[in-house]
Amino acid sequence: MTTPADGRLDADVLVLGGGPAGTWAAIAAAEAGAQVVLADKGYCGTSGAAAAGGNNLWYVPPEGSARLESIERREVEGGYLTDRRWMECVLDLTWRQVDRLARWGYPYPTDATGQVRRSSLQGPEYLRLMRRQVKRAGVRILDQSPALDLVRDVDGVVSGARGVHRQRGNEAWTVRAGAVVLATGGCAFLSGALGCNPDTGDGHLMAAELGAELSGMEFSSSYGMAPAFGAQTKGRMYQFARYYHGDGTPLDVPPGFAGRHAVPRAMLSEPVFARLDLAPPQLHESLRWAQPNFFLPYDKAGIDVFRDLFEVRMVLEGTVRGTGGLALSGDGCETTVPGLYAAGDVATRELITGGRSGGGSHNGAWAISSGTIAGATAARFARRLRSSVTAAGRHGLLPGSTPAADVIRAVQDEVLPLERNLFRTGPGLRDSLARLDELWTDAVPSLDVGANPQRAREAVAMVAHARWMYRAAEARTESRAMHRRDDHPDTVPGWAHRLRTGGLDEVWVQAEGTAAGTELAVEELAS
Amino acid sequence: MIEIVSAARCIDCDKCVDVCPTNVFDAVPGKHPVIARQSDCQTCFLCEAYCPVDALFVAPLAGPAEPDSPYRDEAALAAAGHLGDYRTWIGWGHGRTPGSLRDRNPELPELVAAHLPGVSVQ
Numbered sequence A: 001m002t003t004p005a006d007g008r009l010d011a012d013v014l015v016l017g018g019g020p021a022g023t024w025a026a027i028a029a030a031e032a033g034a035q036v037v038l039a040d041k042g043y044c045g046t047s048g049a050a051a052a053g054g055n056n057l058w059y060v061p062p063e064g065s066a067r068l069e070s071i072e073r074r075e076v077e078g079g080y081l082t083d084r085r086w087m088e089c090v091l092d093l094t095w096r097q098v099d100r101l102a103r104w105g106y107p108y109p110t111d112a113t114g115q116v117r118r119s120s121l122q123g124p125e126y127l128r129l130m131r132r133q134v135k136r137a138g139v140r141i142l143d144q145s146p147a148l149d150l151v152r153d154v155d156g157v158v159s160g161a162r163g164v165h166r167q168r169g170n171e172a173w174t175v176r177a178g179a180v181v182l183a184t185g186g187c188a189f190l191s192g193a194l195g196c197n198p199d200t201g202d203g204h205l206m207a208a209e210l211g212a213e214l215s216g217m218e219f220s221s222s223y224g225m226a227p228a229f230g231a232q233t234k235g236r237m238y239q240f241a242r243y244y245h246g247d248g249t250p251l252d253v254p255p256g257f258a259g260r261h262a263v264p265r266a267m268l269s270e271p272v273f274a275r276l277d278l279a280p281p282q283l284h285e286s287l288r289w290a291q292p293n294f295f296l297p298y299d300k301a302g303i304d305v306f307r308d309l310f311e312v313r314m315v316l317e318g319t320v321r322g323t324g325g326l327a328l329s330g331d332g333c334e335t336t337v338p339g340l341y342a343a344g345d346v347a348t349r350e351l352i353t354g355g356r357s358g359g360g361s362h363n364g365a366w367a368i369s370s371g372t373i374a375g376a377t378a379a380r381f382a383r384r385l386r387s388s389v390t391a392a393g394r395h396g397l398l399p400g401s402t403p404a405a406d407v408i409r410a411v412q413d414e415v416l417p418l419e420r421n422l423f424r425t426g427p428g429l430r431d432s433l434a435r436l437d438e439l440w441t442d443a444v445p446s447l448d449v450g451a452n453p454q455r456a457r458e459a460v461a462m463v464a465h466a467r468w469m470y471r472a473a474e475a476r477t478e479s480r481a482m483h484r485r486d487d488h489p490d491t492v493p494g495w496a497h498r499l500r501t502g503g504l505d506e507v508w509v510q511a512e513g514t515a516a517g518t519e520l521a522v523e524e525l526a527s
Numbered sequence B: 001m002i003e004i005v006s007a008a009r010c011i012d013c014d015k016c017v018d019v020c021p022t023n024v025f026d027a028v029p030g031k032h033p034v035i036a037r038q039s040d041c042q043t044c045f046l047c048e049a050y051c052p053v054d055a056l057f058v059a060p061l062a063g064p065a066e067p068d069s070p071y072r073d074e075a076a077l078a079a080a081g082h083l084g085d086y087r088t089w090i091g092w093g094h095g096r097t098p099g100s101l102r103d104r105n106p107e108l109p110e111l112v113a114a115h116l117p118g119v120s121v122q
């Protein structure tokens, strides 16, 4: 790639975001012969949900009927919004790419029977390895370099992006590219959920400024359980939990994951305490090695989770472990905007997991597979660079007077509380939407970019995200998968279709027919 | 949140500055990095994992620790071996075994089924 003197870069493919989706995309694009630049807001290797949290994968052997059974189970749990072609494709691609991780040297564990087990990836190890492979593939990495907006050519084809180097006094960068892969993750609204603060929905905003459509934004009410003193949303161990009142008497809720709905409901009226009573003592040591970053905060706080009662709370993970995101218009992870591809949590994951990602695994598999697909198709698309490109960003890029922190706090007031976002009602959603719309019309145009252009764009992105979420949630007058309407508690068969949404000044929602078509071509993508 | 950069241990490699996903530290030429934006810390512990000399301590709290908190008592934390805790857990550093080799996640459903018949697990 060439580096013009004015600090601009040219590439065939620009990848925004360096989590699992972005790193797999960058590698796939480079393997397809493209010159690739990858820009991350943070550091490719530590940034994003997976690096901090780790991923159990939807990793099912091809033999026998295991895949079919897993697909059928998920079709039910996901609320019949999945697409079987995509599920088969993702299972296949994930299987192959995980195999490559082994060849690249990921230190997989061996079980008591001597079998190597590959379904779990510990975050720091996984993303450190991915960074190494990205570099080996010849990709140029820009760390600590948040993208602010996209650029397009005269035909409206996405042709790169602009951003800043935040550790170099916010010096501006522009990368012109033949195609762009968005892999900027979901949006957890700076809730502090483990590893999620870099994920503020920036990619959704950039795409929406070019008219991109989103899908499944009502599936955005994912909360993770965390210690009350912290926000580490490692959830798997709570399957062993029993729950208690503050005085130590048991709460009348089912233990473990069965209490998924009852426990947050109880939190509306009192502090809730937990203890991992159900964990068999013989397994305590194994559990520690299964989820070190679940135990680390409790260890540091001097709490023995098997012996002591400890207060827990729910922390919003939004569309990180929700499933809504940019709609895909084709089998190559194309968005509805030409030249723009989406992978990982920035894209809708309804195709493989419907309206619920609970039980983990699907999102991480999706990041691997959609990253691989998006990188390969973007490389194929990458066209000759056009000399004249114009910036597509329209909001939160000029000096103003409203502090971004004020806008962020105002959005958080609407989306973080359980009684607004988890237990939804029509009046509650409309109440929030009125304030969110007002933020959009009054506060966003006067945002202060000042010393922190990244933060201003994050504020805009979060307002937009919240409006898509609640507009879609208001439209879906039923409860399905993770979307709960207390005023419409039943699942209505006629609602078994996906919802598209989009727009910035005017937010719209409309029904989408279930996608159908031919088998996805996986063969050429994973070698 | 990040509470301690140990002046006694830090070798000014600026690795923590490079890797922090939320840009909490500032490098200072010829000196130890400083915690410049603590309120941006997301308590992910990853700087602890990367610091080569266990000079960092991240308290498990979502907000800053009180001034007299044990989480700010560097001498006591160092004596108890708590600086760089996460690096120990994940087995990074010379002579350590990667924690991922001991990862029991994949076996969890089988292990639990064997010990807790009738309980469905993930």
Ligand SMILES: Cc1cc2nc3c(=O)[nH]c(=O)nc-3n(C[C@H](O)[C@H](O)[C@H](O)COP(=O)(O)OP(=O)(O)OC[C@H]3O[C@@H](n4cnc5c(N)ncnc54)[C@H](O)[C@@H]3O)c2cc1C
Residues within 6 Å of the ligand: A016, A017, A018, A019, A020, A021, A022, A039, A040, A041, A042, A043, A044, A046, A047, A048, A049, A050, A051, A053, A054, A055, A056, A057, A058, A145, A146, A147, A148, A183, A184, A185, A186, A193, A194, A195, A196, A198, A199, A200, A202, A203, A224, A233, A234, A235, A317, A320, A321, A343, A344, A345, A346, A360, A361, A362, A363, A364, A365, A367
């Ligand atoms: C605590 C926790 C546990 C989880 N456990 C599991 C599990 O067991 N199994 C599973 O399948 N899934 C799990 N998930 C979900 C899984 O981690 C995500 O689906 C996965 O990380 C998605 O990958 P991604 O690359 O799309 O996004 P991320 O990993 O979030 O990466 C997004 C990247 O984009 C960058 N970025 C954001 N904005 C910009 C910008 N403006 N410019 C440049 N870069 C930007 C960020 O810095 C980040 O590096 C878990 C999530 C959490 C929070």
Ligand code: SF4
Residues within 6 Å of the ligand: B005, B006, B009, B010, B011, B012, B013, B014, B015, B016, B017, B032, B033, B050, B051, B052, B053, B054, B055, B056
């Ligand atoms: S990583 Fe550790 S040794 Fe290096 S600068 Fe940071 S605190 Fe100092």
Ligand code: SF4
Residues within 6 Å of the ligand: B001, B002, B019, B020, B021, B022, B023, B024, B025, B040, B041, B042, B043, B044, B045, B046, B047, B048, B058
């Ligand atoms: S804990 Fe995470 S966010 Fe906080 S300073 Fe360390 S690396 Fe940065």
